[in-house]
Amino acid sequence: MTRPGQTRFAVWAPNAAAAVKVHLTPPQGEPMTLDMQADGQGGYVVEAPVGAGTRYRYQIGDDLKFPDPHSRLQAGDVHDDSVVVDPDAYAWRTTDWKGRPWSEVVLYELHPKAFGGFKGIQAALPKLAELGVTAVELMPIADFPGERNWGYDGVLPYAPDTAYGTPDDLKALVDAAHEQGLMIFLDVVYNHFGPDGNYLHAYASDFFREDLHTPWGPAIDFRRPQVRDFFTRNAMYWVNEYRFDGLRFDAVHAISEPDWLDEMAAAVRESVASDRHVHLVLEHDGNIASHLAKDFDAQWNDDGHHILHRIIAGETDGYYTDYADKPAEQLARCLSEGFIYQGQPSPHRDGELRGEPSGDLPPTAFVLFLQNHDQIGNRALGDRLITLAEKGAGMEALRAGVALCMLSPQIPMIFMGEEWGTRTPFLYFTSHNDELAEAVREGRRKEFAKFPAFADPAVRDNIPDPNAADTFEASVPPLTQSPGREGMLWWDYYRALLRLRREVLVPHLEGAVSIGAQAIGEVAVAARWRLANSQVYAMYVNFGPEAVDITPVVGGQLVFESATDTGRLAATGKLKAGATLVMLEDALEAIAQDSAA
Numbered sequence: 001m002t003r004p005g006q007t008r009f010a011v012w013a014p015n016a017a018a019a020v021k022v023h024l025t026p027p028q029g030e031p032m033t034l035d036m037q038a039d040g041q042g043g044y045v046v047e048a049p050v051g052a053g054t055r056y057r058y059q060i061g062d063d064l065k066f067p068d069p070h071s072r073l074q075a076g077d078v079h080d081d082s083v084v085v086d087p088d089a090y091a092w093r094t095t096d097w098k099g100r101p102w103s104e105v106v107l108y109e110l111h112p113k114a115f116g117g118f119k120g121i122q123a124a125l126p127k128l129a130e131l132g133v134t135a136v137e138l139m140p141i142a143d144f145p146g147e148r149n150w151g152y153d154g155v156l157p158y159a160p161d162t163a164y165g166t167p168d169d170l171k172a173l174v175d176a177a178h179e180q181g182l183m184i185f186l187d188v189v190y191n192h193f194g195p196d197g198n199y200l201h202a203y204a205s206d207f208f209r210e211d212l213h214t215p216w217g218p219a220i221d222f223r224r225p226q227v228r229d230f231f232t233r234n235a236m237y238w239v240n241e242y243r244f245d246g247l248r249f250d251a252v253h254a255i256s257e258p259d260w261l262d263e264m265a266a267a268v269r270e271s272v273a274s275d276r277h278v279h280l281v282l283e284h285d286g287n288i289a290s291h292l293a294k295d296f297d298a299q300w301n302d303d304g305h306h307i308l309h310r311i312i313a314g315e316t317d318g319y320y321t322d323y324a325d326k327p328a329e330q331l332a333r334c335l336s337e338g339f340i341y342q343g344q345p346s347p348h349r350d351g352e353l354r355g356e357p358s359g360d361l362p363p364t365a366f367v368l369f370l371q372n373h374d375q376i377g378n379r380a381l382g383d384r385l386i387t388l389a390e391k392g393a394g395m396e397a398l399r400a401g402v403a404l405c406m407l408s409p410q411i412p413m414i415f416m417g418e419e420w421g422t423r424t425p426f427l428y429f430t431s432h433n434d435e436l437a438e439a440v441r442e443g444r445r446k447e448f449a450k451f452p453a454f455a456d457p458a459v460r461d462n463i464p465d466p467n468a469a470d471t472f473e474a475s476v477p478p479l480t481q482s483p484g485r486e487g488m489l490w491w492d493y494y495r496a497l498l499r500l501r502r503e504v505l506v507p508h509l510e511g512a513v514s515i516g517a518q519a520i521g522e523v524a525v526a527a528r529w530r531l532a533n534s535q536v537y538a539m540y541v542n543f544g545p546e547a548v549d550i551t552p553v554v555g556g557q558l559v560f561e562s563a564t565d566t567g568r569l570a571a572t573g574k575l576k577a578g579a580t581l582v583m584l585e586d587a588l589e590a591i592a593q594d595s596a597a
Helices: 117-131 167-179 225-240 259-271 302-313 318-323 327-337 373-377 385-391 395-407 434-448 469-473 484-508 566-570 587-596
Strands: 007-012 020-025 032-035 043-048 055-060 064-066 107-110 135-138 156-160 183-188 208-214 217-220 246-249 279-282 298-300 344-346 352-354 366-369 411-415 513-521 524-530 536-542 557-561 579-585
Touching (some): 007 055, 107 117, 117 484, 183 279, 225 246, 302 318, 395 484, 484 557, 513 536, 557 566
Parallel strands (some): 298 366
Antiparallel strands (some): 020 055, 536 579, 557 579
16 A cells, blocks of 8 residues: 555556456445556566555466465465455554673474464464563465465465454564563565465566476576565565564575575665574575675574484484484584585485585574474374383483473574473375365375385375375364373473573673583484683583493583483482583583693
8 A cells, every 4th residue: 555545555566467456345336457567577567546455466468367476364265355454454452672792592383373363373472472482483474375275385375364463463562572671573485475365476476497496396586686686575574563583494405596595585684673682593405604794694404303303203214314423423513513514525415516605604593492393293104202112212212302492502493392292293284175185185295105114005005195184183283172191390490491591691691602512322412512701611421321431520510411410420420321511611621621631
């Protein structure tokens, strides 16, 4: 809207083969159809005397009718009319909110529909704040086809999906989070569009490259300024119009022009007030560290997840092949330098070199996690780590891993339900049309055919159907039920760890640097960091079934032990089996130990 009762409509249609029109249906008054004027650069514009609530769609020629790719709201689903929204209609309550520093971030990733939509998430905020979470991260909300989806099949990046609530419901959620002192992050997808509801190929094929493909279809052409602007403005839109405190950029290794990432991040920074904390986080399978030296705060540390999963679950198939050998040495490198792969050949990728040096980055440049939507949901049966640990290194090793993740100077992330020790799976789910649903169903079964456990077709037939409503229902953790004794024990454990993080580590985390880390056993490590107050923060972790030697012995102030007597035994030179120990060590003693190692 340009002003109340007046709206400007614009669409980039460089491949339109006929005149472009817009059909308007105001809340009151008669429908109208207006011819749009070409701007000479592939765009078409027109102003109309209509306001909020007006339904509209564009038309080219006699047959092609499509929603606005900039739609802020859909009147139904992705194939329906777009709706004019007044971006200033919501009355914000937390007008003085400036956010929180990155060093204070503890992320909690959740699926919006699994939490009951925007209103359901809002109701859960006090409990998340009580846990010690400081930032809630929503999986993608851009309008996708149907009522159930992970969100990575979105086709209208500016429109919150109505399966989760209205735009005002989303703003009310952000407002309520800020009232609780919580930040709120959004996962955005700029590397592809979903397979159903993307009309761009019909009138703006220039949006895509014909010479380059991603795993999800043709690559988006980020060489074009109109394409860059479309997504840069989208990032600024979520940060400024909806007041999100941070964005997580999905799979940016599939974006063909990496310079756009830095250009976009700089533009987002420039669009917000200098005293406001806004955080930008990457997911990049290539371990490209250079972006983290500019305007991005951090990157998801997939290496950290993979080595911890390999140790706790014992799996070495698929991409875990890269972490099969010398797990303690790899974990030590992760804790001291961030990425494990910093340019070495990847066995899983047939020897392809992966990664860039990351040892000069602060530990807070990495988001560390034991679970996330991908690492659970991309498994055939959506197994949680707690069920895999029972078959692997055991519960004490899992407790040790949780402590490592929550108390490491890297930024921790929890995936919904993890804090209760839930065994509810998180499966891949969709609600596509019948033809696409069958393709997805068969594609998923073929994908798992290469794994020995699913070589038998009869076993593959038992992989849950992504399009079945039951698959989604089976993925919803029992948020409104009593978690039981075991669930409360996990809850209390996470809450205690996050309290220690907040009290001991966070006040001195900004400016912390690694002193070094080393293997002290087959699956045991010792790592040290110098905090901003010059204290030495030391972590000893032993995932194995037997105690390991520590030489020299550990001394200093005990911060945390995941198992009783871990600190006392460490003072005698032994690190208990299945345990994590955190100490504040004397600086000179820590330097001597590091030199001895």
